[in-house]
Amino acid sequence: MKSSAQVVVIGGGVVGASVLYHLTELGWTDVVLVERKELTAGSTWHAAGGMHTLNGDPNVAKLQQYTVGLYREIERRSGQNCGIHMNGGLTLASDRERMDWLRMAQARGRYLGMDMEIISAAEAKAMFPLLEEQYFIGALFDAAEGHVDPTGVTRAYAGCARQAGAEIYQHTWVSDLRQRPDGTWDVVTDAGEIHAEHIVNAGGLWAREVGRMIGLELPVLAMEHMYLITEDMAEVAEYNAATGHELPMGMDFDGELYIRQEGGGMLLGTYEQACVPWSPRATPWTFDQQLLAPDLERIAPSLEIAFKHYPALASAGIKNVINGPFTFSPDGNPLVGPVPGVRNCWVACAVMAGFSQGGGVGLTLARWMVEGDPGEDIWAMDVARFGNWASLAYTNAKVRENYSRRFRITFPNEELPAGRPLHTTPVYDRLAAHNAVWGASFGLEHPLWFQRPGSEPREDVTFRRSNAFPVVAEECTTVRERVGLTECSNFAKYRVTGAGSAGWLQRLFTNRLPRVGRINLTAALDPDGHIVGEFSVARVGTDDFFLFGSQIAEAHHSRWFGAHLADGVRFDVLALSLVGLSLAGPGARDVLQSVTDASLATEDYPFMTFRRIDVGMIPAYVGRMTYTGDLGYEIWVAPECQRALFDLLWQAGQPYGIGLFGFRALMSLRMEKAFGTWAREYRPIYTPVQARMHRSLKLDHDFIGRAAVDAELARGPARTLGYFDITPDPAEPADVVGDEPIWHAGAVVGWVTSGAYAHYSRRSLAFGYVPTELAVPGAMFEVEIIGQRRPARLLSEPVLDPAGQRMRA
Ligand SMILES: Cc1cc2nc3c(=O)[nH]c(=O)nc-3n(C[C@H](O)[C@H](O)[C@H](O)COP(=O)(O)OP(=O)(O)OC[C@H]3O[C@@H](n4cnc5c(N)ncnc54)[C@H](O)[C@@H]3O)c2cc1C
Numbered sequence: 001m002k003s004s005a006q007v008v009v010i011g012g013g014v015v016g017a018s019v020l021y022h023l024t025e026l027g028w029t030d031v032v033l034v035e036r037k038e039l040t041a042g043s044t045w046h047a048a049g050g051m052h053t054l055n056g057d058p059n060v061a062k063l064q065q066y067t068v069g070l071y072r073e074i075e076r077r078s079g080q081n082c083g084i085h086m087n088g089g090l091t092l093a094s095d096r097e098r099m100d101w102l103r104m105a106q107a108r109g110r111y112l113g114m115d116m117e118i119i120s121a122a123e124a125k126a127m128f129p130l131l132e133e134q135y136f137i138g139a140l141f142d143a144a145e146g147h148v149d150p151t152g153v154t155r156a157y158a159g160c161a162r163q164a165g166a167e168i169y170q171h172t173w174v175s176d177l178r179q180r181p182d183g184t185w186d187v188v189t190d191a192g193e194i195h196a197e198h199i200v201n202a203g204g205l206w207a208r209e210v211g212r213m214i215g216l217e218l219p220v221l222a223m224e225h226m227y228l229i230t231e232d233m234a235e236v237a238e239y240n241a242a243t244g245h246e247l248p249m250g251m252d253f254d255g256e257l258y259i260r261q262e263g264g265g266m267l268l269g270t271y272e273q274a275c276v277p278w279s280p281r282a283t284p285w286t287f288d289q290q291l292l293a294p295d296l297e298r299i300a301p302s303l304e305i306a307f308k309h310y311p312a313l314a315s316a317g318i319k320n321v322i323n324g325p326f327t328f329s330p331d332g333n334p335l336v337g338p339v340p341g342v343r344n345c346w347v348a349c350a351v352m353a354g355f356s357q358g359g360g361v362g363l364t365l366a367r368w369m370v371e372g373d374p375g376e377d378i379w380a381m382d383v384a385r386f387g388n389w390a391s392l393a394y395t396n397a398k399v400r401e402n403y404s405r406r407f408r409i410t411f412p413n414e415e416l417p418a419g420r421p422l423h424t425t426p427v428y429d430r431l432a433a434h435n436a437v438w439g440a441s442f443g444l445e446h447p448l449w450f451q452r453p454g455s456e457p458r459e460d461v462t463f464r465r466s467n468a469f470p471v472v473a474e475e476c477t478t479v480r481e482r483v484g485l486t487e488c489s490n491f492a493k494y495r496v497t498g499a500g501s502a503g504w505l506q507r508l509f510t511n512r513l514p515r516v517g518r519i520n521l522t523a524a525l526d527p528d529g530h531i532v533g534e535f536s537v538a539r540v541g542t543d544d545f546f547l548f549g550s551q552i553a554e555a556h557h558s559r560w561f562g563a564h565l566a567d568g569v570r571f572d573v574l575a576l577s578l579v580g581l582s583l584a585g586p587g588a589r590d591v592l593q594s595v596t597d598a599s600l601a602t603e604d605y606p607f608m609t610f611r612r613i614d615v616g617m618i619p620a621y622v623g624r625m626t627y628t629g630d631l632g633y634e635i636w637v638a639p640e641c642q643r644a645l646f647d648l649l650w651q652a653g654q655p656y657g658i659g660l661f662g663f664r665a666l667m668s669l670r671m672e673k674a675f676g677t678w679a680r681e682y683r684p685i686y687t688p689v690q691a692r693m694h695r696s697l698k699l700d701h702d703f704i705g706r707a708a709v710d711a712e713l714a715r716g717p718a719r720t721l722g723y724f725d726i727t728p729d730p731a732e733p734a735d736v737v738g739d740e741p742i743w744h745a746g747a748v749v750g751w752v753t754s755g756a757y758a759h760y761s762r763r764s765l766a767f768g769y770v771p772t773e774l775a776v777p778g779a780m781f782e783v784e785i786i787g788q789r790r791p792a793r794l795l796s797e798p799v800l801d802p803a804g805q806r807m808r809a
Contacts, residue, residue: 001169001172001189001191001192001194002032002167002194003192003194003195004194004196005030005032005194005196006028006030006196006198007023007030007031007032007196007197007199007200007369008031008033008034008174008187008194008196008198008199008200009031009032009034009199010033010174010187010199010200010201010202010210011033011034011042011203011204011206011210012033012034012035012038012040012154012170013040013041013043013202013204013354014040014047014150014153014355014358015204015348015349015351015354015358015361015362016033016035016200016202016203017033017154017157018157018358018363019200019202019348019362020157020161020362021074021157021160021161021166022362022365022367023161023369023370024160024161024164024165024166025160025164025366026366026370026371027370028366028370029164029165030165031161031165031166032166032169032194033158033161033166033168033169034169034172034174034189035168035169035171036171036173036206036285037170037171037288037289038170038171038289039154039155039158039168040150040151040154041289042203043204043205043324043325043326043354044154044204044354045150045151046150046291046322047150047324047326047354048227048260048267048269048322049083049147049148049149049150049355050145050146050147050249050258050260050269050355050356051064051068051145051147051356052064052068052089052142052144052145052249052356053065053068053109053142053144053145053356054089054091054105054109054116054140054145054251055356056410057380058108058109058111058112058739059376059377059378059379059380060357060380060381061108061109061112062360062376063357063359063363063376063378063381064353064356064357064360065112065144066360066363067355067356067357067359067360068144068359069144071084071153071156074153074156074157074159074160075152075156077160077163078156078157078159078163080152080155080156080159081149081152082148082149082152082156083149083153084148085147086143086146087147087245087247087248087249088127088141088142088145088248089142089145089250089251090119090124090127090128090140090141090248090251091105091139091142091251091253092139092250093136093137093138093140093253094136094137095137095254096137097409098253098254098409099137100463100786100787101409101463102118102138102139102140103118103786103787104740104786106118106140107741107784107787108739108740110748110784111741111742111748111750114142114144115143116141116142117140117141117142118138118140118787119139119141120139121138121139123139123141124136124139124141127248128247129235130236130239130259130266130310130312130313131310132308132309132310132311135254135308141248145248145249146249147249147355148355150354150355153355153358157362169189169191172190172191173190173285174187174189174213175188175189175213176188176213177199177210177214179214179342179343179344183343183344184196184197184344185197185198185199185344187199197344198344198345198346198369199345199346200347200348200365200369201218201345201346201347202347202348202349203349204326204327205222205283205287205325205327206283207220207327207350208220208283209283209285214342214345216339216342217388217391217392218349218350218383219330219335219350219386219391219395219398220328220350220395221277221327221399222277222278222283222325222327223276223277223278223325223326223327223328223400223403224277224278224295224324224325225269225271225323225324225326226269226294226299226321226322226323227267227268227269228268228269228294228318228321229262229265229266229267229319229320230316230317230318231265231316231318231319232263232264232265233265233316235312236261236265237264246261247260247266252309252407253408253409254309255302255305255306255309256271256272256273256302257269257270257271257305257407259306259310265316265319266310266313266316268303268306268313270302270303271403271404271406271407272299272301272302272404273301273404274298275400275403275404277396277399277400279325280392281392291322291324292324292325293323294321294322294323295323296321326352326354328350328352328399328402328403329350329386329395329399330390330395330402330419331385331398331402332402332406333380333381334348334349334350334352334357334361335347335348335349335350335381335383335386336348336365336368336374336381336382337368337374337378337381337382337383338368338383338559340383340555340556340558340559341558346365346368347383348361348362348365360376361381363375363376364376364378372526372527373526373530373684376685377683377684377685379556379679379683379684382556384558385552385556386555387442387443387554387555389422389423390443397419401416401417401418401419411461411462411463412463412737412738413459413461413462413468414461415440415459420438420440420445421438421440422440422443422444423445424444424445425445425487425489425576425579425639425642426579426640427487427579427642427643430643430646430647431447431450431487431660434450435452435453435455436449436450436451436457436662437449437450437458437459437468439663441551441552442490442551442552444489444576446487446490446662446663447486447487447663448468448662448663448664449468449661449663449664450660450661452471463734463737463786464732464733464734464786465733465735465757468664469757472662472664473759473760474659475659475660475662475664476661476665476669476760477760478585478657478661479585479628479665479669480586480630480760481585481586482585482656482657482658483583483584483585483587483588483590483653483656483657484583484658485582485583485649485650485653485658485659485660486581486584486660486662486663487579488581488582488626489576489579489580489642490551490663491548491549491550491551492548492549492550492551492553492557492573492575493548493573493575493578494546494558494561494571494573495545495570495572496544496545496546496547496570496571496572497543497544497545497569497570498543498568498569498570500543500566500567500569501543501544501568501569501570502543502545504564504566505537505545506701507702507703508524508564508703508704509522509523509524509535509537509703510522510524510688510693510697510698510705510709511523511537511695511696512698512701513537513545514537514539514608514610516539516541516542517539517540517609517610518539518608518609519536519537519538519539519608519609519610519625520536520537521537521695521696522534522535522536522696523682523688523693523697524560524704525687525703525705525708525709526684526704527705529689529705529708529709529711530685530687530705531682531683531684531686531687531688531693532557532560533549533553533557533678534550534676534682534693534696535548535549536548536549536623538610538621539610540610540611540612540621546574546621546636549678550678550679553678553679554573554575558571558573564704576639577638578621578636578637578638579636579637579638579639579642580635580636580637581635581637581642581645581649582626582632582633582635583633583635583649583653584626584628584630584632584633584661584669585628585630585632586630586631586806586809587658588630588631588632588633589631589633591649591652591653591658592633592635592649592652594652595648595649596613596615597614598611598613598614602808606624606808607625607808608624608625609622609623610622610623610624615648615649616644617644618637618641618645618648619637619641620636620637620641621635621637622634622635622636623636625807626807627666627669627670627675628666628669628673629669629672629673629675629800629801629804630806630807631806632807635649664756665759667754667756668756668757668758668759669758669760671755671758671765672760672761672763672798672799672800673798673801674767674795674797674798676691676753676767677754680738680754680767681753681767686721686769687708687709687712687717688709689712689717690717690720690769691721692720692721716772718771719769719771719772720769720770720771720772720775721767721768722742722769722770722781722794723765723766723767723794723798724752724755724766724768724792724793724795725765725793725795725799726755726763726765726766726783726785726792727764727792728764728785728790729788733764734786735756735785736752736754736755736764736783738752738753738755739751739752740766740768740784740785742768742770742782742783742792743781743782743783743784744770744774744779744781744782749770749781750770751768751769752767752768753766753767753768754766755767760800761800765799766783766792768783775794777794777795777796778793779793780792780793
C-alpha cells in the first residue's frame with residue numbers, strides 16, 4: 001500500500017469508483033481508493049441497476065444524461081461487461097396533473113437536447129402490452145433509459161482508473177481521519193496510514209460515519225427499499241419473440257412503482273408510503289453484503305395497484321424479494337463538493353440513483369477538485385445547500401417524506417410539511433395571527449402571503465394560478481398605493497471587519513465599494529468570470545461592512561469567502577442574530593418618520609443610504625432600499641427587538657393604510673421592476689455580462705474574474721438575459737415557473753430562469769437566456785408553458801417605473 005497519495009477516495013461503491021475514474025481522466029493519477037470489503041459491498045451490489053435521464057431539475061437531468069451515455073465507453077475501455085440494456089422507458093400518467101408534469105419535463109428536456117416523446121395510453125400499451133390501458137391517460141417515452149449490471153459498472157470504472165495508474169485497496173477499512181496543520185490528511189486504515197492531500201468521502205451507507213470521524217454530521221440517511229423478481233412469464237417470452245427486444249422500463253406514478261424486464265420475468269420495485277429508515281442513528285461496520293428481511297405486507301398497497309395495472313403479474317410466481325438499504329439526503333439529491341469549513345475534504349454521497357447519477361457526480365466532483373470548478377450548474381447537488389440545521393432528526397423527517405413522495409408531484413407553489421417549523425423569528429406568532437401562509441427556506445419559516453381573515457391559511461397546489469392569486473394582487477396594490485410591511489429576515493447576512501476589509505472586498509467584488517453610510521449592489525466572480533455570488537454591500541465604517549445575499553446560499557457563499565479570506569479580515573455569518581422588517585410603498589417614509597428622530601427627507605437620507613439610527617427605542621441599521629422597487633426601507637435589528645419593532649410600525653402605519661405582504665407579492669413586484677435574483681437569473685453558469693449586471697460592474701479596479709469580463713466584453717456575450725412579456729392562455733392562464741424552453745422561429749433557443757404574474761401591472765413576465773443576436777427589443781418568441789407555446793415579447797425596460805423614480809422619491 002502506498003504511504004502517500006494526492007487523493008484518497010473512501011468507498012468502493014459505484015460512486016467512489018466513478019470519482020476515481022474521473023480523477024484519472026482529468027490527469028490526477030496519484031490517486032487511491034480504499035474499500036473496507038470488496039467493491040460494491042455497500043448498497044451497490046443489490047441495486048436494480050435502472051437508469052434514466054428524467055429529473056425535475058434540468059441540471060441534474062443533464063448529469064444523468066451524461067451518466068447513461070458513459071457506460072458503453074467504460075465497458076469498451078475496461079473490457080468489463082456492464083450488462084447494458086437500453087430498452088427505453090415509459091413514465092406513465094394516470095391524471096391530468098401528472099400529464100402536465102410530463103409535458104413540463106419534456107419541455108425542460110428540449111433545451112438539454114433530450115428527445116422525449118409524449119404518447120397516448122394506447123401507444124404506451126402497444127409498447128408495453130402488460131399494462132392495463134384504462135388506468136392511464138398517457139405517457140412520456142424516453143429512449144435513453146434502461147438498466148445495467150451494478151457490479152459490472154463499478155468494476156468497469158475501477159478497471160479504467162487502474163489502467164490510468166490509480167490503485168485500489170480492498171479489505172482495507174478507514175478507521176480514522178486526522179488533519180495536519182498544513183491541511184493535508186493522515187488516513188488511518190487497518191493496513192497502515194496514507195498521507196493524502198485530499199480525501200473524498202464516498203462512503204455510501206457509511207458516509208455519515210466517515211463524516212463523524214472529523215466531527216461532521218452529514219444530512220444523509222439510509223432507507224429500506226424492496227423490489228421483487230418474478231418467475232419467467234409467458235407474456236414476456238411472447239413479447240420478446242414478437243419484437244426481438246426486451247420490454248421497456250415503466251415508471252408508474254399512481255402505483256408508486258417501477259417495473260422492468262429481468263431475464264424472462266419482471267422486476268417490480270416500490271416506494272411505499274409506510275417507508276422505514278435503516279440504521280437511523282449509526283450504520284454498523286459489521287454490515288457486509290447483507291440483505292434485510294423482506295416485508296411484503298409493507299408494500300402490499302403498491303402490489304395491489306401493480307396487479308391491477310399489470311394483471312399478468314398477479315398470476316406470476318415470485319422468484320426473489322430483495323430488501324436493501326440505500327441513502328438519501330433531505331431533498332433526495334446527492335451531496336457533492338467541498339465540505340464548508342474543512343480544507344481538502346470532499347464528499348460524494350447520498351446518491352440515491354447511483355446508476356443514473358454516479359457518472360455525473362464523479363465528473364463534477366473531479367472537475368471541482370482538479371480545475372477548481374464543477375464545470376456544470378450543480379447547485380442542486382452542492383453539499384453546502386444545507387447548513388448545520390440539517391440535524392439527524394431533521395434529516396430523518398425529510399428523508400421519509402421524500403421517499404414516500406418519490407413518485408408524487410411537487411408543485412411549484414407547494415411547501416412540504418416535514419421537519420417544520422424549525423427556525424422561526426420572534427415575529428412568527430405575530431404574522432401567524434395575521435393568517436400567514438408559510439414557506440420554509442434554509443430551515444427558516446417566512447410568510448408567503450396573508451390569507452384573508454376567516455379563511456384557512458392554506459394554498460391550493462397547482463401548476464396554474466392558485467387561491468393565493470387574488471390575495472397577492474391586493475398585497476401588491478397595498479405596496480404600490482399605500483404602504484406594505486413584510487419580514488426580510490430570510491436574507492443571508494454577513495459582517496466583514498478588520499483593517500484589511502476594504503481592500504479584501506474590493507478584490508472580490510465587481511462594483512466599487514460604497515462610501516461609508518451607503519449601500520450598493522455587486523457581484524463576485526470566479527476566475528473564469530462566472531457569477532459566484534450577488535450581494536448588497538452596506539458600509540458602516542472604513543473597514544466595516546454588512547453584506548446581504550441569498551439565504552439559501554449562506555453556506556455556499558460562506559465557503560467561498562472562507563476560501564479567499566485574507567489576514568486581518570474577519571468574516572462573520574450573522575444568521576438570525578440580525579433580523580429584519582421591511583416597509584415599502586409611497587407611505588413608507590411617513591410611517592417610519594413618525595417613529596424616528598432621524599430625518600428621512602431625501603436630501604438627508606437619499607436612496608441607497610445605510611445608517612445606524614433609533615426607531616422608537618430600538619437601535620437599528622436602516623437601509624433605504626427594498627426589492628419591491630418602491631420607496632422603502634429595510635430595518636435590521638437584534639432578534640430581541642423585532643416584536644417591539646413590528647408592533648411599533650404596525651401601529652404607526654394604521655393612519656396610512658398599512659398592510660402586510662409576503663414573499664409571493666415580493667416576487668411579483670420585483671418582476672415588474674425587472675430585478676433578477678440569485679439561483680435563477682444569477683448562477684455560476686452565467687456571467688455578469690450575459691446577466692446584464694452592468695450597474696454592478698465597474699471596470700476601474702481589478703477583481704477576480706476581471707480578465708474574463710474584459711474578454712467577453714470585447715467579443716460580446718454569446719447569450720443574454722431577456723425580459724419577456726408573455727400572453728398566457730386566456731382560457732386557462734398559467735405563468736412560468738422556471739426552466740421552460742424559449743422558442744424562436746420553430747426552434748428552442750433558450751430557457752426561462754424565473755417569472756411571475758406582475759399583479760400591479762397586470763402582465764405575465766419572465767426572465768430567460770437567449771442568444772444575444774436574437775435579444776432585440778420587441779422581438780417575438782414563444783415560451784412553452786404546460787405543453788403550450790405562448791407568445792412572448794422581449795422587453796427593453798421594466799414595465800413599471802423604468803426610470804426608478806419611485807424608489808428615489
Ligand atoms: C434495493 C435497491 C435497489 C436499487 N435500485 C437502483 C436502481 O435501479 N437504479 C439506481 O440508480 N440506483 C438504485 N439503487 C441505489 C444504488 O444502489 C445507490 O445509489 C448506489 O449504490 C450508491 O452507491 P455509493 O457508492 O454511494 O454507496 P455504497 O454502494 O454504499 O458504497 C459505499 C462503499 O464505501 C465503503 N466504505 C464505507 N466506509 C468505509 C470506510 N471507512 N473504509 C473503507 N470503505 C468504506 C463501503 O464498504 C461501500 O462499499 C438501489 C438501491 C437498493 C437498496
